[in-house]
Amino acid sequence: MSLIFLLLISAAATISSVTATDHIVGANRGWNPGINYTLWANNHTFYVNDLISFRYQKNQYNVFEVNQTGYDNCTTDSATGNWSSGKDFILLDKAKRYYFICGNGGCFTGMKVSVLVHPLPTPPSASTTAAEISKPNSEAARAPRSGSVAFVGLVLWIGWIWLGSGWI
Numbered sequence: 001m002s003l004i005f006l007l008l009i010s011a012a013a014t015i016s017s018v019t020a021t022d023h024i025v026g027a028n029r030g031w032n033p034g035i036n037y038t039l040w041a042n043n044h045t046f047y048v049n050d051l052i053s054f055r056y057q058k059n060q061y062n063v064f065e066v067n068q069t070g071y072d073n074c075t076t077d078s079a080t081g082n083w084s085s086g087k088d089f090i091l092l093d094k095a096k097r098y099y100f101i102c103g104n105g106g107c108f109t110g111m112k113v114s115v116l117v118h119p120l121p122t123p124p125s126a127s128t129t130a131a132e133i134s135k136p137n138s139e140a141a142r143a144p145r146s147g148s149v150a151f152v153g154l155v156l157w158i159g160w161i162w163l164g165s166g167w168i
Contacts, residue, residue: 020047022053050117071114097114100114
């Protein structure tokens with residue numbers, strides 16, 4: 001009985017540690033002129049497989065992924081992707097710096113953002129000590145991603161009900 005309970009906890013920890021985050025550019029202000037997107041990006045930590053979302057008036061603005069030169073000069077010559085739906089979800093699938101601009105002139109009024117995407121933190125090993133996990137800046141302390149606590153709690157609750165019902 002306790003073996004199944006331990007397996008449930010292990011599965012919950014494994015699944016919850018790979019939850020991706022959707023970063024909505026500009027939060028409730030969206031993708032619009034006159035917003036400091038550098039400040040916005042500096043308040044977020046991006047990991048591989050996170051999403052970056054752009055929300056804007058689809059007939060007024062757009063999004064281009066460019067290189068640093070395109071970002072610095074507000075040009076789309078180096079574009080490697082472009083979106084214009086007004087609700088664009090872009091997968092950040094590599095650990096690197098990404099550059100996004102508005103390609104129809106909005107870049108010149110501040111509609112550009114650069115984000116640094118980090119590799120996924122390695123999950124803590126079985127030998128990770130409580131002292132390592134309690135360090136605020138350690139990889140072990142950052143391994144669980146958003147939604148982890150709720151998910152683990154749900155799995156534990158289901159396991160408690162299942163085990164308490166005498167099914168095993």
